[in-house]
Amino acid sequence: MARVDVVYHSGFGHTRRMAESVARGAGSVEGVQARLLEVGQAIEDLDALDDADAIIFGCPTYMGNISAEMKRFLEAAARKWAAQAWRDKIAGAFTNSASYSGDKLNTLLGLVINAMQHGMIYVGTGILPAANDPESLKRPEGPGPQAHNRVGSFVGPMGVSFELPPSEAPSQGDLETAEAYGRRVAEITLRFVRGAA
Numbered sequence: 001m002a003r004v005d006v007v008y009h010s011g012f013g014h015t016r017r018m019a020e021s022v023a024r025g026a027g028s029v030e031g032v033q034a035r036l037l038e039v040g041q042a043i044e045d046l047d048a049l050d051d052a053d054a055i056i057f058g059c060p061t062y063m064g065n066i067s068a069e070m071k072r073f074l075e076a077a078a079r080k081w082a083a084q085a086w087r088d089k090i091a092g093a094f095t096n097s098a099s100y101s102g103d104k105l106n107t108l109l110g111l112v113i114n115a116m117q118h119g120m121i122y123v124g125t126g127i128l129p130a131a132n133d134p135e136s137l138k139r140p141e142g143p144g145p146q147a148h149n150r151v152g153s154f155v156g157p158m159g160v161s162f163e164l165p166p167s168e169a170p171s172q173g174d175l176e177t178a179e180a181y182g183r184r185v186a187e188i189t190l191r192f193v194r195g196a197a
Contacts, residue, residue, distance in 0.1 A: 007039060
């Protein structure tokens with residue numbers, strides 16, 4: 001049995017919906033247990049993350065960067081860096097913002113660098129832009145809300161919430177992208193765990 005922990009911060013509830021989708025995707029893989037941990041909970045139980053085979057980090061993008069609460073978690077986890085306790089664990093990341101860009105790439109790169117500092121093995125999306133609707137790439141308006149990976153991110157899923165309430169955003173396509181990503185990370189983790197055994 002492999003374990004995938006999804007550690008997230010959500011300021012308004014949008015990123016929590018993505019985190020739930022990521023965890024649902026990871027947990028759908030036979031032989032994988034997925035745990036969903038809000039950053040405060042993860043800080044309190046930091047040592048339990050040592051037993052995870054993979055950790056997926058997720059937070060909103062605020063002002064083009066990692067949210068303060070996720071940053072607090074990353075800094076609390078610095079003691080794990082010193083011991084290299086998370087070395088060779090599988091890692092992933094996702095984010096959400098109120099616009100198509102919002103400089104979300106900067107947030108994901110910050111989370112990737114954190115994973116690299118810990119010696120983790122990072123997994124990207126492996127999903128082509130508008131994977132379930134490639135014809136939309138030939139229209140001026142581009143991919144719609146049902147499209148998978150509609151913003152074309154290969155680093156990690158990027159959700160778009162605009163100024164909608166969490167009950168309406170991120171879109172179905174963004175949530176399905178997050179779920180597919182959780183499944184991909186879980187499948188790779190399971191292969192890695194079985195190979196090590």
